[in-house]
């Protein structure tokens with residue numbers, strides 16, 4: 001059996017968990033294995049339906065009041081005990097902040113390997129093979145596991161959802177044992193910024209600005225474009241963040257966020273390797289830069305060589321026509 005770990009935010013399954021479940025479904029079909037899903041938390045009623053839709057035939061709802069907010073130590077412990085009991089062949093996570101934290105902890109507790117932030121999975125001779133970027137995205141490495149269960153986390157926004165199914169499955173609700181002394185750490189509060197913009201990791205389109213933007217006031221040009229595009233977010237290079245022009249939450253790259261949008265537009269960004277590390281799984285890259293030799297053009301599908309202050313205004317005008 002293949003198991004997918006489901007993450008819930010504000011009472012809803014995260015889209016990236018549905019992507020992980022969809023990919024787990026494809027691999028479970030290849031392997032001739034059943035697909036099951038597991039939720040951890042408090043009051044998980046009503047969530048199983050969402051997992052059936054994306055292929056889970058059985059859903060485990062592991063509840064305890066202590067699981068209400070995320071705790072690395074307790075979640076890893078509860079999940080490891082549960083996995084030792086049901087013995088899945090593989091456990092799929094989404095490589096969100098929680099998935100990146102929980103999957104290696106779980107693997108360590110089970111004494112097996114973990115492959116994190118994977119961008120491709122396949123089945124070869126009945127064995128799961130995965131690919132993940134290495135050397136800051138300069139190369140891709142393929143791995144196979146030598147021990148079970150195979151613990152994998154999948155980069156969000158890379159794997160397509162399957163067509164929702166209408167079948168229902170079986171829900172198994174369990175009150176798991178947990179005690180306060182097993183909680184070594186816990187999320188005590190989640191603060192959402194007032195008027196928070198869409199996060200770059202969740203956007204279908206990312207428009208990023210770099211040092212070529214010349215100053216914080218010019219980021220308004222990019223925000224105007226974003227307002228005209230569906231599900232778009234503002235990104236930036238580290239130089240723009242270090243200069244104090246935009247907040248660190250927008251930084252894309254090795255020490256920023258990894259994005260996989262359908263469209264990435266790099267404006268006034270040279271394309272340093274540390275920036276490219278965060279955009280290599282974007283589906284389509286457009287670069288606007290006045291230097292024809294800029295490295296960003298080596299990875300761009302489409303490039304405009306020109307002064308961004310002359311390119312953006314007519315681009316905005318064209319986009320406005322679509323809005324009319």
Ligand SMILES: Cc1cc2nc3c(=O)[nH]c(=O)nc-3n(C[C@H](O)[C@H](O)[C@H](O)COP(=O)(O)OP(=O)(O)OC[C@H]3O[C@@H](n4cnc5c(N)ncnc54)[C@H](O)[C@@H]3O)c2cc1C
Pocket residue numbers: 209210211212213236237238239240251252253254255256257267268269270271272273274275278288289290291294306307308309
């Ligand atoms: C350990 C480490 C980690 C790092 N992590 C990251 C990271 O996570 N993310 C990241 O981005 N960087 C990171 N960096 C920094 C990285 O090496 C680069 O310094 C940075 O990405 C450069 O930002 P930039 O492209 O905005 O600036 P620059 O390299 O200065 O490029 C500016 C570009 O704008 C163009 N330009 C200027 N004016 C205009 C105009 N009017 N119209 C059009 N184009 C114009 C120029 O031709 C140039 O190509 C890291 C570095 C290190 C050492």
